[in-house]
Amino acid sequence: MPPGLTRGDSFRDVDFTLRRQFNKDSFRPQQREIILAALDGKDVFVQAATSFGKSLCFQLPAVIDRGITIVISPLLSLMMNQVKALRSANVDARTLNSNTPLSERDYIYQDLSTGHPRTRLLYVTPELCSGERFRDRLRFVHKQKELARIAVDEAHCISEWGHDFRKDFKRLSWFREAFPDVPIMCLTATANEQVRKDILSTLCLDRNPARLRSFTMTAHRPNLHLEVKFTSDEANDRYDDFVSWLKRVYDRRNEPERKKELEAKGERVENVSGIIYTISRDECETLAAALKMEDIGARPFHAKLSNQEKEKTLSRWINNEPGYDIIVATTAFGMGIDKDDVRFVVHWRLPKSFEGYYQEAGRAGRDGNASYCFLYYAREDRDRVLSMILRDCQGKDQESKTNRQARIQSHEKLVAYCEDTSSCRHATICKYFGETVVPECDFACDWHKDADGLKKRYAAGLASEEWVCTQREGGMYDDYYPSD
C-alpha cells in the first residue's frame, strides 16, 4: 500500500468482507493468501485455472483498501460483466472504454479530478491507459495517495510469446515508472514459463523480488471430461455425432426417476446448457438454425448481431429459458460470463491456439460438476487454421515475428494434443503449462476411458496425410473465413 494510505480497522477482516460484500462463506484454497499479500502492499502474480476465482483476489482488497483500484482488462464483455456483478453487490465499480456513454465518462473523469474518487474499482482498456488525459488524472489521484492498486487481468496479453498478444499491454510498463510505490497485481489462467517471465519483466515486477509474491497454481480442471473427436471434410459427421450425443443425454434425463428429480429442482429435460464454438459467422448461423429445426434450443451469438439481440440471447441463456439452452458462438464468447452450470463446450473446429482452446473449454463446469469438452479435429482444419495464422501475423517488426512464431508453436502443440492417442489429455495440458506433477484423471478423458477405442477412432476418423497434402498443395485450405 502506498505510504500514507490507511485502512479502517473494521474493514480489515477479510472474512467479514467476503461474507458481507461478496456473499460467500469461505475462501477457496490460496485466495486468502493472495488477498493478504495484496493487502500487505506486495506486487502479486497469480496464475490459476479457469474458474478458480481470480477476480476476487483484486476485488476484495479494492473494497478493503482506501483509494481506487485500476483494473486493466482486454475484453469489453469481461469488464461489463464484472462491473455489473460488483454493482449488484453494492460496490462502486465502473468502466471506461470505447462504449462508455458520454455522461458516465464525464462522471468518471470528474470523480478522478477530485483526487479522492468515490469509485472503488475502475475497469479500463490498455489503450485508454496510454492517453494523456487519463494519465493526468491518475497522477493527481496518486498525489492525493488515493491510487491503491493496479490489477492487470488476462496478463498473458502482455507477452508476444502468448496467444493473445496485445501491443497496448506492453505500454503498461508506464504504471511502475510513474507510480513506483503503487502495488501491481497480475492474473492469468494460461501462461507458460516464457510468458510468465515476460509479464514480470514488462511490468517491472522482477526488479524487486522481495516485493513480489507469486502464486502459480495448477491449470488442472478435474471435472472437465476432455475428448477429441476425429473427423474429415469427407466424413463431415460433426452434426450427426453431436446431435446423437445430445439426444442420448436428453433421453437419460427423460427417464422417469431422473425426470422426477429434475422436476423437483424446477429443471427442464432439455436444459443442458452448453456452448458450441465455431470459427465463422456463417457456420455459427447455419448450425444454430439447423439445431433449432430439430427443436434444440440453440441460438447464434457473434459480433455482427445487434447489441440488443446479443443481450437478449445472453440473459435468456443465463436464466435457462426454454429455447436458449445452447449458444453457438464465434471465439471469445463466454469470457467474463459467470454461468456456473455450463454442462458442455464443443469446439466445432480446431481453435487457433492451445491456450485459447483451454480458456474456452474452461467455460464449462464452473460449479465443479462433471462437464464435457469435445473438440472436433480434422487435418483439413489443421491446415486451414495454420493458413489463417500466417495470414493474421504478417507484421515485420521483431515483436510481430516473435508472436507469429509463438502462435505457430501453440497451434502445433494443439495439433499434437489432438493427434496423441497414448496420453492422458489432462496430463498433456498441465505439461504444456510447465507443470511437472502429473494430475489425477478419474476417467475424465478419452484416453483414460478407452485407450484402444481412441486408437481405433483415430485410425478410422481422419483424412490421410497424403490426401491432405495434395489438397494443400492445390491451395484448397488457403482461404478461410474471418472469425469474429
Ligand SMILES: Nc1ncnc2c1ncn2[C@@H]1O[C@H](COP(=O)(O)OP(=O)(O)OP(=O)(O)O)[C@@H](O)[C@H]1O
Ligand atoms: N471463495 C469463493 N466462494 C465461492 N465462490 C467463489 C469464491 N471465489 C470466487 N467464486 C466464484 O467463482 C466463480 C469464478 O470466479 P472468476 O470469474 O473470478 O474466475 P476466474 O478465475 O477469473 O476464471 P476465468 O479465468 O475462467 O475467467 C465466480 O462465480 C465467483 O463468484
